[in-house]
Amino acid sequence: MKDTIDLGKKRDDAFITEVEAHSGQKFSTCYQCGNCTAGCPAGFAYDRQVNQIMRGVQLGLRDKVLNSRSIWMCLSCSTCSLRCPNNIDVATVMETLRHMARKEKRVAVPKVEKFWFSFLDTVRAFGRSWEIGTMALYMLRSLRVFTDLDLAPEALKKQKLPFKPHSIPDGGAAAVTRIFKRYRERAKREGVRP
Amino acid sequence: MNYAYYPGCSAKGSSADYEKSTQAVCGMLDMNLVDIRDWNCCGSTPAHAVNTELSAALCARNLDIAAQQGVQKLLTSCPSCLSNLRHAAKRMEDPAFHARVDELLDNPTALKFPAVTSVMQGMAAHCDADEIGRHVRRNLGALSLAPYYGCLMSRPAEIMDFGDPENPTLMESLLGACGAKVLEFPLKTSCCGASYGIPEREMTARLSARILQLATDMEADAIIVACPLCQMNLDLRQKQAANSADARFNMPVLYFTQIMGLAFGLSGDDLGLDKLRVGADGLLLKIEQAASAQRGSAEGGKA
Numbered sequence: 001m002k003d004t005i006d007l008g009k010k011r012d013d014a015f016i017t018e019v020e021a022h023s024g025q026k027f028s029t030c031y032q033c034g035n036c037t038a039g040c041p042a043g044f045a046y047d048r049q050v051n052q053i054m055r056g057v058q059l060g061l062r063d064k065v066l067n068s069r070s071i072w073m074c075l076s077c078s079t080c081s082l083r084c085p086n087n088i089d090v091a092t093v094m095e096t097l098r099h100m101a102r103k104e105k106r107v108a109v110p111k112v113e114k115f116w117f118s119f120l121d122t123v124r125a126f127g128r129s130w131e132i133g134t135m136a137l138y139m140l141r142s143l144r145v146f147t148d149l150d151l152a153p154e155a156l157k158k159q160k161l162p163f164k165p166h167s168i169p170d171g172g173a174a175a176v177t178r179i180f181k182r183y184r185e186r187a188k189r190e191g192v193r194p
Numbered sequence: 195m196n197y198a199y200y201p202g203c204s205a206k207g208s209s210a211d212y213e214k215s216t217q218a219v220c221g222m223l224d225m226n227l228v229d230i231r232d233w234n235c236c237g238s239t240p241a242h243a244v245n246t247e248l249s250a251a252l253c254a255r256n257l258d259i260a261a262q263q264g265v266q267k268l269l270t271s272c273p274s275c276l277s278n279l280r281h282a283a284k285r286m287e288d289p290a291f292h293a294r295v296d297e298l299l300d301n302p303t304a305l306k307f308p309a310v311t312s313v314m315q316g317m318a319a320h321c322d323a324d325e326i327g328r329h330v331r332r333n334l335g336a337l338s339l340a341p342y343y344g345c346l347m348s349r350p351a352e353i354m355d356f357g358d359p360e361n362p363t364l365m366e367s368l369l370g371a372c373g374a375k376v377l378e379f380p381l382k383t384s385c386c387g388a389s390y391g392i393p394e395r396e397m398t399a400r401l402s403a404r405i406l407q408l409a410t411d412m413e414a415d416a417i418i419v420a421c422p423l424c425q426m427n428l429d430l431r432q433k434q435a436a437n438s439a440d441a442r443f444n445m446p447v448l449y450f451t452q453i454m455g456l457a458f459g460l461s462g463d464d465l466g467l468d469k470l471r472v473g474a475d476g477l478l479l480k481i482e483q484a485a486s487a488q489r490g491s492a493e494g495g496k497a
Contacts, residue, residue, distance in 0.1 A: 041384060041385045041401055042385075042397060042401075044400070045394070045396075045397055073390075073394070073397065075345070075385050075387070075388050075390065075397075076239060076242075076243070076388070077345035077346075077349070077384075077385035077388070078345065078349040078350050078359075079345070079349075079385070081349075081350055082349060082351070082359050082360065089350070091350075095242070095243065095246075098243060099244075099245065099246070102244065109393075109394075111393040111394065112393045112394065114393070115240070115389070115392050115393040116239075116240035116243055116244055117240075117244075119238065119240040119389075120237070120240050120241060120244065123234070123235040123237065123241075127234040127235065128203045128206065128234060128235045129203040129207075129235045129238065130203070130207065131207050131208055134392075135392065138392055138393070142393075147392060148391070148392060148395075150433070150434070151430060151434075154430060154471050155430065158468065158469050158470075158471065159469075160208055160430065160469060161207060161208055162206070162207050166203065166206035166207065168232055168233070168234055169232070170231075170232060172232035172233075172234060173234075175232075175234075175255065175300055176234045176235070176252070176255070178300060179248070179251050179252060179298050179299060180248075182297065182298045182299075183245070183248050183251070183298050186297065186298070194245070
């Protein structure tokens with residue numbers, strides 16, 4: 001049975017401490033009531049339900065948790081946090097796990113990360129996001145040329161999506177580019193994946 | 195009265211109609227929205243999903259510009275911008291975090307940022323239901339509307355300060371003040387699938403279909419939204435949602451400012467109704483028919 005948890009293995013205490021420090025959440029109080037999973041709208045696309053992720057974190061199962069698809073499919077809607085009887089901000093724990101997984105180059109759902117980078121690339125260039133630019137970059141990155149092609153006739157007819165980016169005037173775009181540059185340089189200095 | 199305003203990027207792109215109708219309705223209520231200068235993207239979900247400090251830096255630049263302009267209160271229409279700006283302001287209260295974020299910016303940011311609030315709350319603070327009622331020129335009484343806030347506007351409650359995080363009611367109050375019948379819509383804060391429409395279409399299609407199906411079953415004439423991404427998922431992607439649920443939908447999805455503008459007697463042009471994929475002609479017809487029936491019965495009463 002692939003999905004059983006082997007309690008014989010020593011738990012990764014450093015992992016538990018790290019998640020606790022970065023998320024600021026005391027998840028040891030989770031008693032597996034399942035409210036988070038019951039309310040999660042994305043659960044159908046998860047490989048492990050959110051209460052299982054929480055249990056995995058408590059048990060220090062670094063690989064099982066950080067390699068999970070679920071942390072990438074979480075929509076950040078915060079329903080789990082809202083309904084937790086022990087006030088654990090579960091959505092923040094999920095986000096923390098996503099950050100940790102990214103830093104370790106573990107990306108279980110690359111499409112989602114490619115989309116984020118495509119969006120952020122337009123912000124880096126123009127200071128403001130640009131829908132058509134995001135989609136074009138995403139198609140290049142993911143090699144999914146037909147993404148949302150069915151929307152094109154309507155979107156074009158209604159001029160819903162501008163063909164030109166809306167850049168910040170007066171050098172503002174360059175200031176935003178510098179934010180991204182410093183962010184990348186710092187990540188490099190600190191030896192983490194930006 | 196002037197209000198400092200952060201439009202957000204969607205206002206310049208996919209939600210130009212939200213922007214247009216917001217300006218028009220606020221103008222009628224004597225709320226003059228003035229853009230803060232040189233504003234940049236808040237980073238939206240991609241920035242905070244990738245890195246909290248990067249997200250905060252993008253937001254802090256805007257908050258700092260507003261602070262330098264002496265702004266006390268900043269309004270924004272988009273719930274995602276609102277959420278990011280409010281999260282950043284909260285996190286920046288931690289000096290260590292503030293210092294890390296400042297390292298990414300051209301200059302150290304202000305120690306105190308202006309409060310950021312939604313245009314919807316700004317409207318409610320600016321005037322009461324009676325004042326809104328005084329502007330009503332078209333009776334919306336014939337319409338049943340499903341108010342839909344999406345997941346970001348009211349959550350997390352301690353950051354967003356938008357009333358009950360699963361049962362906010364401000365939109366109902368505004369629509370009610372315009373004379374519309376407002377449905378008790380149980381999915382009003384459920385997630386529409388957010389930005390997963392591009393990388394994981396099935397996620398957005400499935401979650402949006404649930405919302406569209408319930409509104410259809412409840413015989414709503416329209417879903418009323420406050421978020422550019424919700425609007426895009428429910429309207430532009432309505433066919434994708436229908437295909438995923440093996441259903442057929444024909445549900446107009448309007449911004450709350452568009453329906454308020456209709457009540458105020460503004461034209462479709464003033465409100466950018468031409469941008470809607472599922473048109474609002476049916477709604478206008480229903481309003482007009484109800485009005486002429488009323489005129490008819492009033493004349494009948496006289497005779």
